Amino acid sequence: MMLQWLRQLFHRTPVQPEAPAHSAAQPAPEPAPRASEPDPIAALMPFQIRPLDSKDMAELLGVFREAIQVSAAAEYDQQQRDAWSQGQNYDSLISVLSEGDTVVAEWDDKLVGFAHRIRDYINMVFVHPEASRVGIATLLYQHLEDGARIEGITELTTHASLTAHDFFAYMGFTSEGQEQAERAGIPLTRHAMRKSLV
Numbered sequence: 001m002m003l004q005w006l007r008q009l010f011h012r013t014p015v016q017p018e019a020p021a022h023s024a025a026q027p028a029p030e031p032a033p034r035a036s037e038p039d040p041i042a043a044l045m046p047f048q049i050r051p052l053d054s055k056d057m058a059e060l061l062g063v064f065r066e067a068i069q070v071s072a073a074a075e076y077d078q079q080q081r082d083a084w085s086q087g088q089n090y091d092s093l094i095s096v097l098s099e100g101d102t103v104v105a106e107w108d109d110k111l112v113g114f115a116h117r118i119r120d121y122i123n124m125v126f127v128h129p130e131a132s133r134v135g136i137a138t139l140l141y142q143h144l145e146d147g148a149r150i151e152g153i154t155e156l157t158t159h160a161s162l163t164a165h166d167f168f169a170y171m172g173f174t175s176e177g178q179e180q181a182e183r184a185g186i187p188l189t190r191h192a193m194r195k196s197l198v
């Protein structure tokens with residue numbers, strides 16, 4: 001129910017008020033706010049974006065696996081999703097995330113997404129399928145990009161799954177072409193992508 005409401009909220013079409021008739025004697029109406037201005041309603045979103053805590057690891061592994069198994073099902077077959085999702089376990093995730101910057105998204109005390117940057121490389125962005133398309137990855141990514149800008153980084157790169165290509169394109173990344181990665185001997189197609197921060 002909440003998810004449906006959030007989706008409606010984020011995909012709502014702004015209602016343009018009918019332009020009232022006015023003459024030279026009457027002042028023109030105030031211009032409508034620009035689309036790029038911050039949306040005050042977005043500030044009411046019930047997610048919290050916060051740094052990674054060591055207690056998050058089990059839930060985080062669950063989000064990683066569910067995101068791959070469910071959200072990437074249209075682009076990768078079962079064998080590929082198994083190889084990809086088994087490519088990390090509890091210990092390897094701790095090791096990967098021990099370096100760089102990780103942020104997580106919490107919703108009703110449940111971890112629903114996380115993102116990880118090492119220097120100029122966006123290494124991971126994963127959102128639980130039940131919380132997809134309400135802007136969580138966008139918020140997570142923005143935190144990482146803000147951190148990179150503060151560090152003086154002028155360009156970000158990533159390897160985007162076929163599933164995540166449109167998300168990264170929406171964040172301003174450009175694909176430099178597809179390449180093959182490999183997990184447990186299984187090929188996985190992905191995009192090498194890049195975004196200038198200057």
Ligand SMILES: CC(C)(COP(=O)(O)OP(=O)(O)OC[C@H]1O[C@@H](n2cnc3c(N)ncnc32)[C@H](O)[C@@H]1OP(=O)(O)O)[C@@H](O)C(=O)NCCC(=O)NCCS
Nearest residue numbers: 067126127132133134135136137138161163164166167170
């Ligand atoms: C890719 C992923 C992180 C996106 O998370 P999300 O929280 O649903 O993304 P957002 O809601 O912030 O999406 C922002 C915009 O990106 C684009 N986008 C996101 N997912 C998309 C999809 N599956 N197809 C097309 N466009 C998509 C849309 O433009 C979207 O805006 P809209 O919903 O208003 O149309 C998530 O689907 C996921 O975890 N996928 C599986 C794992 C994966 O591939 N991770 C990346 C590893 S490189």
